Amino acid sequence: MKVAFFDSGIGGLSVLHHAMKILPEEEFIFFADEDNVPYGTKSRAEVLSLVEAAFEFLVAQEVGAIVVACNTATSAAVRAMRAKYSLPIVGMEPAIKVALDLFPGRKFLVTATEITIRGEKIQALIDRVHAREFAELRALPELVEFAERMEFESAAVEKYLRAEFAAYDFAEFSSVVLGCTHFNYFKDTMRKILPPHVKFLDGNAGTLNYLIKLAGLKSAPVKKIPPVEYFYSGRRVTDAAELARLEKYLRRLDAMYELE
Numbered sequence: 001m002k003v004a005f006f007d008s009g010i011g012g013l014s015v016l017h018h019a020m021k022i023l024p025e026e027e028f029i030f031f032a033d034e035d036n037v038p039y040g041t042k043s044r045a046e047v048l049s050l051v052e053a054a055f056e057f058l059v060a061q062e063v064g065a066i067v068v069a070c071n072t073a074t075s076a077a078v079r080a081m082r083a084k085y086s087l088p089i090v091g092m093e094p095a096i097k098v099a100l101d102l103f104p105g106r107k108f109l110v111t112a113t114e115i116t117i118r119g120e121k122i123q124a125l126i127d128r129v130h131a132r133e134f135a136e137l138r139a140l141p142e143l144v145e146f147a148e149r150m151e152f153e154s155a156a157v158e159k160y161l162r163a164e165f166a167a168y169d170f171a172e173f174s175s176v177v178l179g180c181t182h183f184n185y186f187k188d189t190m191r192k193i194l195p196p197h198v199k200f201l202d203g204n205a206g207t208l209n210y211l212i213k214l215a216g217l218k219s220a221p222v223k224k225i226p227p228v229e230y231f232y233s234g235r236r237v238t239d240a241a242e243l244a245r246l247e248k249y250l251r252r253l254d255a256m257y258e259l260e
Helices: 013-022 044-060 071-084 096-102 114-118 120-128 142-148 155-165 181-193 204-215 240-257
Strands: 002-007 027-032 065-068 089-091 107-112 135-139 173-178 199-201 228-232
Touching: 002 013, 002 044, 013 027, 013 181, 013 204, 013 240, 027 044, 044 065, 044 071, 065 071, 065 204, 071 089, 071 114, 071 120, 089 204, 096 107, 096 120, 096 173, 096 199, 107 114, 114 120, 114 135, 142 155, 142 181, 155 181, 173 181, 181 240
Parallel strands: 002 027, 002 065, 027 228, 065 089, 107 135, 107 173, 173 199
Antiparallel strands: none
């Protein structure tokens, strides 16, 4: 099956990266809406319009399933896309239930974009899993822009994260939920700042498990790299330098993959 991974930018590569390790029989399309990144600072109506255009393009590529590898787009548009299209559509969900299951009765920090933090979807999720007294929410919008320009370990990134995390006594927290796929690139910098007992949690594994179930795919260890086509806002990426840049992102994700 040809499976599409859609994001506003290169954050969704972290979900594709995981899929490339566990789905040996599939073909992949990665669509980054680089003309319009970031989504997290836009209105919900703007995001919905952009997602509609991306879906129209991806469906024309005859994909068998679409993973909305973007928490912001999931929050703003996935319900409408499921109403419009009959193919399997899988969205992202912050790993709030995972945090509760792994660390019962402990506080955790949910990091995401502004639109996700303000959205009804995350509030409904918090109420559904009875996490109101444990979940703290923090928007980290600048991390998206840092990631898009491949700035992961600079003094500016560390200063930004230290300032954003300064409000919390992490002795009281079990984990940080990475509620934006762009945030996975910063695990090493976060690890320098946070106490060692604070774990990183994301929704990538849960998203792909749901994809496997919904689309009837088979998971197994991958022995060779599956084929991937890359598109930026509908334009196929063929430039060797740009493909090499994407490969650098994937190699960074290799390094981040095992960090907890």
